[in-house]
Amino acid sequence: MFLDQALPTAPYADIENEALIARCLAGEEVAYVALYNLYAGMIYRLVYSMLQDREDAEEVLQDSFEYAFRKLGDFDPHKSAFKTWLYRIAISRCHNKRRRKWLPTFSLSHQTARQAEDEETPSPDETLRLTETQQAVWRALQQLSPKLRETAVLRYYEGLSYQEIGDILGIPGKTAESRMRLAHQALKEMLQERP
Numbered sequence: 001m002f003l004d005q006a007l008p009t010a011p012y013a014d015i016e017n018e019a020l021i022a023r024c025l026a027g028e029e030v031a032y033v034a035l036y037n038l039y040a041g042m043i044y045r046l047v048y049s050m051l052q053d054r055e056d057a058e059e060v061l062q063d064s065f066e067y068a069f070r071k072l073g074d075f076d077p078h079k080s081a082f083k084t085w086l087y088r089i090a091i092s093r094c095h096n097k098r099r100r101k102w103l104p105t106f107s108l109s110h111q112t113a114r115q116a117e118d119e120e121t122p123s124p125d126e127t128l129r130l131t132e133t134q135q136a137v138w139r140a141l142q143q144l145s146p147k148l149r150e151t152a153v154l155r156y157y158e159g160l161s162y163q164e165i166g167d168i169l170g171i172p173g174k175t176a177e178s179r180m181r182l183a184h185q186a187l188k189e190m191l192q193e194r195p
Contacts, residue, residue, distance in 0.1 A: 012081040049153040050094040064090040087168040140190040148183040
C-alpha cells in the first residue's frame, strides 16, 4: 500500500473515545469509570429535562449506561458519533420509563405520596436558583407533547443540530426541524399568555 492511500476513517470517529471504548472492551474497569464520568453529566441533564423527576432521571441514567456498557461492542463510528449513540439510548430509556409510569404497577401508598409532589416543576432548591423567566419557560416546556419536548430539550439545552436530533430520535433532520418550529411556536404562545 502506498503512503498516500490512507485507510478510510469512520465519519464519526473520535480517537479519544475509540481508545477509551477499546480499553473498556478489554475489561479495564478504570476505562468504564472514565467513559461514565465523561458523559454522565450531559446524559443526566437530558433525562432530567425529559422526565422532570430526580429519582426517575437517576434510574434512567444508570439504566442507559448499563445498557450502553453491555452493548459497547455494537457501537459503530460509521453510523453515528458516540454521544449520539448514548443520547439515542437515553431517549429510548426515557420512553420506556414513561410507558412504565403509565401502567398501574405501584402501590396506592406510593401513588398517594407521589401525588403530594408536583412532578412537573423543579425541586425547591432548583426553583430558588431559577429566575422568574426561566421558571416560566420550564413550566411551558412541560406542557409540550413528549415529542416536541424532547426535540426542544435536545435543541435548546443540548445545543444539537437538527441532523443530530434526527439521528438521536430516529427521524429525518427536516422532521426534527419541523417539530422544533412547532415547539417554538407553542412555547411562544404559552409565554405570551402568562401574566
